[in-house]
Amino acid sequence: MLLEARGLNIFLETRSGPLNIVNSIDLDIPPGGVFGLAGESGCGKSLTALAIMGILPQNLYATGEIRFKDRDLLVLPPEEFRALRGKEMAMVFQEPMTSLNPVLRVDYQIREVITTHMDVSRKEADGMVLELLRAVRSPSPEMRMREYPHQMSGGMRQRVMTAMAIACGPSLLIADEPTTALDVTIEAQILELLDTLRRERDMSVILITHDLGIIAENAETVGIMYAGRIVELAGVKELFEAPKHPYTMGLLRSLPHGRGEGLKPIRGTVPRPGDLPPGCKFSNRCDYVVGDCRKEEPGLRIIGDNHRARCIRAEDLKWP
């Protein structure tokens, strides 16, 4: 495995003590695949990514184990982590507008990644910047590299972000909602670009998104998150053809298919992290809830080949 997480917990420090936001996440990311992590806002998918990158905000901390190339990231000294971050693992963020520095030209920002991790001359670095902009299919890269972020469209900014992420040839790329701010035709371009780069450069990608369509199209394995937990983990085919967790089913039923067919939304709203129901965390919104669901939180059980779900009734539930 390229990356393994075991019992990853993330806590928020509050005045009344630590609050558990992400709960016992186990992940196995093999080299060279696309792992999709999906869920609604607040489910903990982005925090999981930040924990892997070691860039959780000050008031949050992670426990458990994250092994990347046989190093435990959670106990890695900061200097060693810095040498790793941006070089062997990199991240593309959702908002290319806010994650690029507005007062620096993009060539400076891409070059900074290169010179931080590699011992190259300015001239060599410039050549690499140009090469990277070509790799992300930027039109007229010689001109583009001298521009500031505000002169660029959202799609172009996301290409620059991607160029920065792949600059040092990472083996793991985390893309957190890389296309959420973009129009559909540009979204299709960026996703195709990520897929091409992944193949060309032999990277593993963790693709984080709320859009199940993007997951269906791009991921090989999928984890569905709810209230800080992975509630279903399966191959993409298994997940979409026969979802086993009521939350996944609810998400799929919430999406319109064609005209006027009744939508079945999930009732209620996502509970706050400090306010989760006892037992199964989805039990207060679940249509299939039984008494036992509220007693004890189910584990992520093996349901079938390449399929796990955190539900005691997973085997009885019919789909569609």
Place this chain on the structure above:
Amino acid sequence: MAVEADLPKSVSKVGEELAEPIIEARGLKKHFPVKRGPMARTEWLRAVDGLDFSLGRDTVFALVGESGCGKSTVARLLLKLLEPTSGEMLFRGRDIAPLRGDALKAYRRAVQIIFQDPFASLNPRRNVLDTLSEPMKIHGLAEPSQYEIRVLELLSKVGMGDVLGRYPHEFSGGQRQRICIARALAVSPEVIVADEPLSALDVSIQAQILNLLQDLRSESGISFIFISHDLRVVEYFSDEVAVMYLGKIIEQAPSVELFKEPRHPYTEVLLASSPGLEPGAKKRAVLGGEVPSPIHIPSGCPFHPRCPKKFSPCDKVVPRLQATSGRPVACHLWNPY
């Protein structure tokens, strides 16, 4: 049908009224002046560049397109928050441009809006009762003693209980959007302009709000101008769809037909670009390039630089929105020029 012949006269008159559009745009244009630097010459950003459409009673008319295509400018023109550069917007056959005073107030009552961001469109310092009774106050629709009862009615219409004293920050995005919808309903409007009402919400909440809009529609007969970039939602909710590109409608059709058989190459790509839910299905079509700036709209067909099917006349002759082949399409492939 025989039944129709038996109906009294007054009913058939209602039928006639039904056919008359509530809102009609004729040659609508909105150009904004853009000046880059003090010495620069003024350029014009053509946000809306000649639109014709009409909204019938009890229908949902969707405007779709990518950012910068002018769909939100149309919403602002409709609400008379902007004045058109040329052309006119008609409400029940009357131009809205000269409306002032009471007539404008009446128009504002008839046409309401729901915005995209329910976090930005509610005043954080006003509680639900204040927010929802304000429209009644302005339009004199209820006695002050009736406000509470009326607001509670509105809240129950949008699926909420007694939350009169609570403030926006106490609600989730979905609940806030419900309050925004209740605010629009407070004045019993005829038309609601919904500008991306779902895009700030999570999938499961989107479905709840979409169901709510669907219920309102069938109960109250309100017409909607529904602005969205999410084609799945548009297909689900709308009767008629107009696809916009760089300030123009490039194709318009009943929703069923448009999704079954898109005709304009841009519509085709747009439909093919939205991801399906079948894993391993054919990768979506990828359209190269980006939407050009509306300051420098390409010559001829505005879509020609990105069009996979362009041929000789496309970069010279502007295609008009014509229904030569039964449905309005602005493309030389369908309308021999």
